[in-house]
Amino acid sequence: MAHPNGSGLANQALLNKIDKLRELNVKSIALPQLVVVGDQSSGKSSVLESLTGFSFPHAQGLCTRYATQISCRREKAKNVTISIIPRPDADDTTATRLRTFRRNVSDLSNDKLALIIQDANKFMGIRMDAHDDTPGLQTFSEDILKVEITGPEEQHLTVIDVPGIFYVPNPPLTTEADKQMVRGMVQSYMENSRTIILAILPANADIATQEILTMAKKADSDGVRTMGVLTKPDLVTEDASRDTIKDLILGRGKKLRLGYFIVKNRGADDRISTLDERIEEEKAFFHDPKWREIALVARCGIGPLKARLSDLLMDLTKKEFPNVKADVMKDLEESKGKLSGIGPSRAGQTAQRMFIGNLVSVFQDVTRCALSGTYDGHMVFEKIPDLKLITMIQKRNERFANDFWKKAHTRQLTSSSDSEEELLHSTTEESICPDPNTYPELHDIIEGDDYECPEPDPFSQVSLMEHIDRVYQSNRGAELGTFSGSILAITFKEQSKKWKPLVLAHVSQSISIVHDFIFKLLNYVCPDKQVRDQLWETMIVDELRKRYVLAMDHARFLLRTEREGIPSTYNHYFNAEVQKKRQARVNASLRSQAVEYHLSNKTSIDAIPTSSLSDTTVNKANADQVREDILDNLASYYKVSRKRFVDVICRQAIGHFLLEGEESPLKVLCSNLVHSIDTERLEMIAGEDGQTKDQRTMLELDIKNLEDAMKVLRG
Incomplete structure (x- = not known):
């Protein structure tokens, strides 16, 4: 059965419209979304796999160089479609080439996925190896890898995974400029007022010192859009640390409006377990006497987390949909006004x-x-x-x-005869x-x-x-x-x-x-x-x-x-x-x-x-x-x-x-x-100078995308 809050054709259609808008990648429109953020070693990939069932291949450099949009939808046929959404400022030739990338598979093994990801990286111009000095390659990209997962057991959920922030560059593969670019990318996603921030935090680290929370605080000063997800509880060995984690889960510690959840990750050496097996293992782990206090709380385990995120996304989408529509209409009128301002093309006398x-x-x-x-x-x-x-x-x-x-x-x-002088403009x-x-x-x-x-x-x-x-x-x-x-x-x-x-x-x-x-x-x-x-x-x-x-x-x-x-x-x-x-x-x-x-x-x-x-x-x-x-x-x-x-x-x-x-x-x-x-x-x-020509081209592209967005919203 579908989740209660996500049931109904109307709700499904609403979420589908937002996904279609996201595919258009209209840079000026903020869309309702869930964004998963965290350090490279925080357990972010494991959480995503548990939420979506999509398992990134375990090969260095394949999955951490760009944002990934993972959409799950309930349909009869089981299928995975992988494509690329071009970055907003991509020129027409590059955007067209990137949109030609599309892979469909019904049975996605790790080996098949690794090959697809390698192909996608080549399309985006990602440097795969530290020693690859081919001109034009980059370590990180602002293009988006889009993964659509359908199946009879899926419930509607779309999450955005962004590269994990890192602190020490590893030249020549990563540089200081790459470090700042990733931080800027992550911050820009979090600053979207229609984004729910899913901050992945390792439970075995001091929560108060986690920089990802500092970044979230900067983007969401009141903490109303941020949810903390604690990972790796099996690595928490001290009772004091465990009590601190419990206080956070039960809402007794440092509060976020959306609170904290806790999940158990796949083990470092686990390569063969299924998702169902890991869910059962997670339930058994939290029923251990050390964690039993929070075992019955609906904030413990991947199942409650996924249900809560689905509810949040649906509620956010319903609330923001009229505002998204108003923003699209406003931006469309402004873009048309700007295009009218620079006038038609002036190629001849x-x-x-x-x-x-x-x-x-x-x-x-x-x-x-x-x-x-x-x-x-x-x-x-x-x-x-x-x-x-x-x-x-x-x-x-x-x-x-x-x-x-x-x-x-x-x-x-001065004369008495001057007394008739006009006073017409005296005030x-x-x-x-x-x-x-x-x-x-x-x-x-x-x-x-x-x-x-x-x-x-x-x-x-x-x-x-x-x-x-x-x-x-x-x-x-x-x-x-x-x-x-x-x-x-x-x-x-x-x-x-x-x-x-x-x-x-x-x-x-x-x-x-x-x-x-x-x-x-x-x-x-x-x-x-x-x-x-x-x-x-x-x-x-x-x-x-x-x-x-x-x-x-x-x-x-x-x-x-x-x-x-x-x-x-x-x-x-x-x-x-x-x-x-x-x-x-x-x-x-x-x-x-x-x-x-x-x-x-x-x-x-x-x-x-x-x-x-x-x-x-x-x-x-x-x-x-x-x-x-x-x-x-x-x-x-x-x-x-x-x-x-x-x-x-x-x-x-x-x-x-x-x-x-x-x-x-x-x-x-x-x-x-x-x-x-x-x-x-x-x-x-x-x-016309080059700048004016470029401005007209960009405005025409923006208008086309915004008009397409209006068709989606009115459809």
């Missing part, structure tokens, strides 16, 4: 030009979304928020406008500007330091009038009651001297944002580093630099136009501002002359005597009147010029030259670029 054309098309699609703010149009904006270009530029422009309004004037221009959130040191190609184009515009002195009202007086006294002509245009030009240029660093810093920061956008978007649309680097270095960066220079030059041109020469405007707003300021000055003077006047209804109002009007409008020196007129004209013109200038900088230097114009750096990567690439440069840019 047509394919290469099409490849770059597709990159350009995606780049321009994302750029259009980034400029229009339609971020729901592409998933990239969720992955890389820094690509929300227009949002970042808008925030920078608003900060620039705020700084111009609040800080860009040299001296404070704008600041965007983060890329570090200029990130892109050395911009160092000679942009202003590297982030200019922090200082606040004007709030107590400089008197100083401004004094400054106007000095300019007037130094530049006055024969004008009567008026002043020359040069006086307004001089005062305006001095009042706007912070404009230049403020503008150049703003345009520089905007260039950094645009450059960062282009670089990051290119990284996204072109994951192939070789293509990306060639495009960037040979086709893009120099052209970008030219266009950034145009933007900076235009900003400097606008500064010269606005700040140099005679101030000029055709905006009627200027005259309205001048009149408002004059009226405000008259109003302030009249209010100072006001007296309280009591009405008949016992209320009072402020009244201005008519005699005071002449003092307000007449009694003022010519120079005083001119200085006031200069101040009014300066304040009015500054306000008109500032508003005009901020808009022009944002619309032209930023909007046109950096974002929307025909010479915008965002339009460097365009269809014209694809058509302009000559044949030689096309091959240099888009031709």
Whole structure:
């Protein structure tokens, strides 16, 4: 009869699916499995033979050089099939050759098995003899020997046997590198979170010093996946040592969640006993008075061990099967995404030009979304928020406008008529500007330091009038009651001297944002580093630099136009501002002359005597009147010029030259670029290197294996 926990077609099918997945050897998927680990002299082979009925030949070098997967299944016909599962990184030719190895026997004698193992070793390129110096041979291999055992008495069990760890190399057969390779192989199997670790430990050695337990502890820190199997109890001669072993078996010693089992190995000189005979001998051994305390415990002997392992494997498989399926689906999608990222094969000019054309098309699609703010149009904006270009530029422009309004004037221009000044951007959130040191190609184009515009002195009202007086006294002509245009030009240029660093810093920061956008978007649309680097270095960066220079030059041109020469405007707003300021000055003077006047209804109002009007409008020196007129004209013109200038900088230097114009750096990567690439440069840019070809081949193989795995899981 089948074991209760392994009974039923559903359970059998589930275990068969895991075995088929293991045969596909998908390196990224961890499968539920039992792995037998231990030192070379721990009795590991004897335990495996008792568990599976498979007896490795007793010849040096035949069975310890690679992992062996032994699967037992109940079927009517008795048969043993031996094949090779190629290592995950084997090339197609090697993998195909290794898969051709297949041997089927119904009656497996030791001599027949020895010959099969020798053939398998030759297929895997295993060095059989210390003196064999044939090129290309290796002592250990990452290929897997697969042994399938079927028969009417078998119960479903699959175990992985890995080479026993050793401590002293035996050159030339084994070297220090071989020692480390074996340890790494064993550790990698144990670290699989879906692996039950069967640690084989000789009972006649100090359990506390067994390194295999230390390795298991590293892989399974909580001890929830590790089971200890004690061997060679017949070699334990001291009562104290025997009591220690009993405590472990009964759960009174150092605990593992899966506990300890104990089995008796085949004797060193025993070559002819059958498995049934050894089981009977084992039962008799543990009924000896020295071991009788644990004889009735279901952790004593190969029978209870095999039943427990079968249960564990079934429970683990049921628990992990949905997770295995989810992992396969996830890895399949990721592999397809990576393959899509490197694109189709680029063996000829047509394919290469099409490849770059597709990159350009995606780049321009994302750029259009980034400029229009339609971020729901592409998933990239969720992955890389820094690509929300227009949002970042808008925030920078608003900060620039705020700084111009609040800080860009040299001296404070305070007037009651300014109280209506707009507060549109007073609470704008600041965007983060890329570090200029990130892109050395911009160092000679942009202003590297982030200019922090200082606040004007709030107590400089008197100083401004004094400054106007000095300019007037130094530049006055024969004008009567008026002043020359040069006086307004001089005062305006001095009042706007912070404009230049403020503008150049703003345009520089905007260039950094645009450059960062282009670089990051290119990284996204072109994951192939070789293509990306060639495009960037040979086709893009120099052209970008030219266009950034145009933007900076235009900003400097606008500064010269606005700040140099005679101030000029055709905006009627200027005259309205001048009149408002004059009226405000008259109003302030009249209010100072006001007296309280009591009405008949016992209320009072402020009244201005008519005699005071002449003092307000007449009694003022010519120079005083001119200085006031200069101040009014300066304040009015500054306000008109500032508003005009901020808009022009944002619309032209930023909007046109950096974002929307025909010479915008965002339009460097365009269809014209694809058509302009000559044949030689096309091959240099888009031709595939060996690494890309290998990556595509590996991804295609991974996808095929994962798709095959999905067929198994859904079958």
